Amino acid sequence: MGESRPQAGSYVNRPMSTNTMPLTPTTRIIVIDDDPTGSQTVHGCLLLTRWDVDTLAEALTDDSPLFFVLSNTRGMSATEAAAVTREICVNLREALRRLADAGQAIRPVVVSRSDSTLRGHYPVETDVIAEELGPFDAHFLVPAFFEGGRITRDGVHYLLVDGQPVPVNETEFASDSVFGYRHAFLPDYVAEKTAGRITADQVERFGLTDIRSDIGGRLRALHGNVCCVVDAECQADLDGFARQVLAAAGEGRRFLFRSAASLLTAFAGLPPQPVAPDAMSRFVRNGRAGVVLVGSHVAKSTRQLQTLIDTTDVLPIEIDLERLLDEEAALRRDLLERLAAAQAENRGVVLYTSRGERQFPTKAERLAFGERVSGLLVDIVRDLPREIGFLVSKGGITSNDTLSKGLALRTARVLGQIHPGCSVVRCPDDHPRFPGLPTVIFPGNVGGDGALADVYRILAGPA
Known part of the structure; x- marks a missing residue:
């Protein structure tokens, strides 16, 4: 199933960056970005600094397959972050309803974009999104960001320093005074950040061997908003993962993503940017x-x-x-x-x-x-x-x-x-x-x- 295409009317329009998985005009990747840097691998899309219903509806009907809502929650307390995220989700739900009533049904794919060095309000933001826009069958942590030298291997998230992989818990970012953490092994990171509500052994791991093969059946078996962590060492890994995820979503599975920017490259499938750097x-x-x-x-x-x-x-x-x-x-x-x-x-x-x-x-x-x-x-x-x-x-x-x-x-x-x-x-x-x-x-x-x-x-x- 991993190499199959979705049925007509699901995700058909634009090619993936290294594959041919398309998207339909009725599908939009909606990125709730905790600071404005998540657009760092795409182009031609809108960044929204407001999230009233009219502005969201405008973005939902834009020609680009994705847009970013700049929540700026990384600079807020957890309570403020939850309130802002909830307001965005409530308004988004209303914008989707209005468009559907007007004959423009939109299928949303929601991404909570955050830092590739694991700083941010997790699980606060994904919990709120699940409450307002769920239920979801699973939520995926995909922190790899290749342009910045962040990869995930065997469940461990690394920062490449002079070409050598360093576990992120050994970098300065893990000592952040607000978002510090002890673990680079993502199941342990999840257990730490959820204070044990999700234990490490409850986290589903999708390793490199998994995502480079057929995971269609496994994706379709997920339920109950189970937490999943995803390995990736290069863009082709996420392209293959995204192709299979979108195929499952096209059949009605509902997934939420907590990711860095490279997954968005795979989802959007844009051609090269028109103006060279x-x-x-x-x-x-x-x-x-x-x-x-x-x-x-x-x-x-x-x-x-x-x-x-x-x-x-x-x-x-x-x-x-x-x-x-x-x-x-x-x-x-x-x-x-x-x-x-x-x-x-x-x-x-x-x-x-x-x-x-x-x-x-x-x-x-x-x-x-x-x-x-x-x-x-x-x-x-x-x-x-x-x-x-x-x-x-x-x-x-x-x-x-x-x-x-x-x-x-x-x-x-x-x-x-x-x-x-x-x-x-x-x-x-x-x-x-x-x-x-x-x-x-x-x-x-x-x-x-x-x-x-x-x-x-x-x-x-x-x-």
């Missing part, structure tokens, strides 16, 4: 200098920031977060004055928060401080010089706030990737402050040390 400079406005905004504080981002400063002509401006606590208005004024002076000289700027992750007595205090930092960055984006040529936003939460609040975009369409894992969107031509501004969504945990400098050089041109 090196040609993204064509969108820079009037040859003007741009601004790089670095909010991410993980070690990878700090190394990339230092390489950018050391190897390009960018002007570094640090946001002293100690001043944020005592003199926020003066700090904001000083930063905007320096940005305006640099733009008057057509000089590129990198604006970055003080490095390192501050320690707080409680998670709530840590999140509250993060919200205050985000508020400052939003205010700065709103008041950036109107003439800037481009904007690069480094960090997931930073990027979400940049799109939804700083630029006040209701929707944005992904042009493609300027670097593996880094998407480009544009402000609409009628934007009140930044018409046509190209903006790069650059995740905190993507790319080598020179990646940020490479992206800057593409957009800024030779020094």
Whole structure:
């Protein structure tokens, strides 16, 4: 059954990335993304920063086979994340009902997209989705993200470091002050995160041998929203898995997915992006200098920031977060004055928060401080010089706030990737402050040390 095609009227329209599994116009991959970086392997699709019923209906009837709802829940408490996810699901259910009443029946395939290094509100978000949009026969954890060097083998999730696989529980990401964890073996990770509600021996494992063969019968036997974890070492693994999953879904099986971005590549099956990465400079406005905004504080981002400063002509401006606590208005004024002076000289700027992750007595205090930092960055984006040529936003939460609040975009369409894992969107031509501004969504945990400098050089041109 693994190589068979679905019946007509189920998933027929576009080819998979390395196979010929199609999708119908009535099927939509609906990605509830806990930060705005999940679009890092696709193009031509909409990103939604609002999730009212009308906006969701607009996305459901868009030509693209998938769209992203940017919930930004990774920057929230678990309680807030649950409330936002529930609101999205309730509105989505209503949008689907309205379209069905109007004769446009949509078959949704729901993906809870989260971090490929296992940080995020699991199982909070998948539990809420199951309550509002279920029942599901199974939910699958598929954290592999090949462009970022994340693979899963024998149930263990790895980060490739200098070509060598390192279990993710041995990386800096496992020490995150909000989303830390002890296990890279995914069944143990599930047991840890569900506090034993799902035990490790209850987790179904789909190994590399499984997904590279016929799993159709096994998929059709799943029931009761059983938790499944999926191995994958290359895109072809997920293409084959997705083909069989969609075939089963086309026969009425209902599955929920908690995944990183590479599974979305398999589901969407898009042709190559129309604008090559090196040609993204064509969108820079009037040859003007741009601004790089670095909010991410993980070690990878700090190394990339230092390489950018050391190897390009960018002007570094640090946001002293100690001043944020005592003199926020003066700090904001000083930063905007320096940005305006640099733009008057057509000089590129990198604006970055003080490095390192501050320690707080409680998670709530840590999140509250993060919200205050985000508020400052939003205010700065709103008041950036109107003439800037481009904007690069480094960090997931930073990027979400940049799109939804700083630029006040209701929707944005992904042009493609300027670097593996880094998407480009544009402000609409009628934007009140930044018409046509190209903006790069650059995740905190993507790319080598020179990646940020490479992206800057593409957009800024030779020094």
